[in-house]
Amino acid sequence: MQIAEIYEKFKESKGVTTDTRKIGEGQIFFALKGEKFNANNFAEQAIALGASYAVVDEMEHAQNPQCILVDDVLETLQKLANFHRKTFNIPVIGLTGSNGKTTNKELLVRVLSKNFKVHATKGNLNNHIGVPLTLLEMTIDTEMAVIEMGANHQREIAMLSSICEPTHGFITNLGKAHLEGFGGEEGVRKGKGELFDFLKNSNGTTFVNQTDEKLTSLIKEKSMMLVVYYGADEFALKMTAESPTVSFQIPESEHIYTTHIGGKYNFDNMQTAFAVGRFFGVSHTDAAEAIADYNPDNNRSQVIEKGSNSFLMDAYNANPSSMAASVKNFGNLRTEKQKVVILGDMFELGEYSQTEHEALGKLTSEQDFDTVVLYGENMQHALVHLPKAYYFTDKFSLHNWLIEKAFTNTYFLVKGSRGVGLESVLTVM
Structure with a gap:
């Protein structure tokens, strides 16, 4: 089926979805697949849940008349989006x-x-x-x-x-x-x-x-x-x-x-x-x-108040550039509270990981922080410049330490890559 034909069905639909868990009545389901999943297997389920059509790229899953067989589902989704954009x-x-x-x-x-x-x-x-x-x-x-x-x-x-x-x-x-x-x-x-x-x-x-x-x-x-x-x-x-x-x-x-x-x-x-x-x-x-x-609410430069403590939550993502900017900014922060930084691993650095984590450690050591907390395997490389930092490799120990310290009147910077999930510290503070 040509993109123009699929687009006509799209115009009559109530949108598209790639997730059977969130499917709405009258939507078109696109059965994407990757290394660990194959949504072609859920085409029939999508139709049963109310999808008007299911776009699939495997013949064995195209027997239902509401299934649209294409060469590649992802490519079709992208072409359909571009077709819509051009209107x-x-x-x-x-x-x-x-x-x-x-x-x-x-x-x-x-x-x-x-x-x-x-x-x-x-x-x-x-x-x-x-x-x-x-x-x-x-x-x-x-x-x-x-x-x-x-x-x-x-x-x-x-x-x-x-x-x-x-x-x-x-x-x-x-x-x-x-x-x-x-x-x-x-x-x-x-x-x-x-x-x-x-x-x-x-x-x-x-x-x-x-x-x-x-x-x-x-x-x-x-x-x-x-x-x-x-x-x-x-x-x-x-x-x-x-x-x-x-x-x-x-x-x-x-x-x-x-x-x-x-x-x-x-x-x-x-x-x-x-x-x-x-x-x-x-x-x-x-x-x-x-x-x-504008007041962010997505762990991106978000300020959260809990009791006498303040948290600058920047835990949605992290890389050497954004980490350096956040650390410098927090270092310049004017506050009467003590300042504590909780820094988590930066991911997707490959061969640059050790060098960049060391550089972050050096930059952090140059700021006037009361306490530095490091979390994650890669953060061990920052310790060379932060011998007095507290270092953890598991959340349980980090959370217990924070509970025991019972910080008050403290301003925290919390930053790390998405996979680290450092926003969890808020649950124990």
């Missing part, structure tokens, strides 16, 4: 980067929503499956889309760009993320730069923070034409404080806006949302209010 003549903003993608997306959506009906990536559905699912949820009244794209190897951003076909885009930053998959920092630069390549070839518009030397160097290297620079012009935000949370002023106003998140790195995210919003006609005051109102 919209609206700005589609694609974004990627080493750090801050989701925070940038959330800030930008709030700013643009002041003027437009915006559709955006939910959560972190930013990969080869998440991007198609995001696009297929766009409704006919959508006026603008913001699509987050993640990658851990080269050519992935190129592929995702070909699916969502952004008309505008930006890279948050170029840092040390997924070094193992990208093959080092130069690989990260090349991989993330694939968004710039797509925008150049499609005559799209690129937004570039001109205070970021890595990004300005990359954009010049690619000789792009349609570039909007921001961050150092007369329309830039002015940061008045970065700790404990960012405060800023908008151009031609002395009013100070206070936000719910701290750190220079988060101010850069705000600068981007403000600039892109201004490009699309959002007023300065509307954009500033939207930025100031």
Whole structure:
């Protein structure tokens, strides 16, 4: 069956799903498969649960007339998403980067929503499956889309760009993320730069923070034409404080806006949302209010109060660049409370793991923290610079230690890779 034919069935459906546990009446079920699962086996179950059709790629599971047999289910999902995308003549903003993608997306959506009906990536559905699912949820009244794209190897951003076909885009930053998959920092630069390549070839518009030397160097290297620079012009935000949370002023106003998140790195995210919003006609005051109102609730720079203790929860993900930014920011935090950092392993670093964990240990040792706590096998390499740190390799011991210490009047930074799950410390504090 051709994509155009499947699209007609899609238009009559109530959306798509890849999970029989969350299937809705009238949805189309896409039977994806991977190394450890094969959803073709659940096609009949999906139909029994109310799916209008099940898209499969194995003949033995295509006997039901409601099953649609294709060569490759994932490829069909991606092509269908691109077909749907092409029916919209609206700005589609694609974004990627080493750090801050989701925070940038959330800030930008709030700013643009002041003027437009915006559709955006939910959560972190930013990969080869998440991007198609995001696009297929766009409704006919959508006026603008913001699509987050993640990658851990080269050519992935190129592929995702070909699916969502952004008309505008930006890279948050170029840092040390997924070094193992990208093959080092130069690989990260090349991989993330694939968004710039797509925008150049499609005559799209690129937004570039001109205070970021890595990004300005990359954009010049690619000789792009349609570039909007921001961050150092007369329309830039002015940061008045970065700790404990960012405060800023908008151009031609002395009013100070206070936000719910701290750190220079988060101010850069705000600068981007403000600039892109201004490009699309959002007023300065509307954009500033939207930025100031944003309060994260997803373990990304989230401040949580428990009794006399405060927690800066940044435990959704971690890489050398984001870890360094968080540690420096927490080191600059002005507070009367004692400061304790709880740092967990950084993953996907490959041969760079020992060097990067050692470097993190050195950076942490240079800050004025009352207590340093390290968790995970890889964090042993940070100990060379932190001989007085408390080191744990299992959650049970870490939790028991925290219970015994019974911290009060303390400000904690909690940061580690997603797989470490350091947000669990909140359950025992």
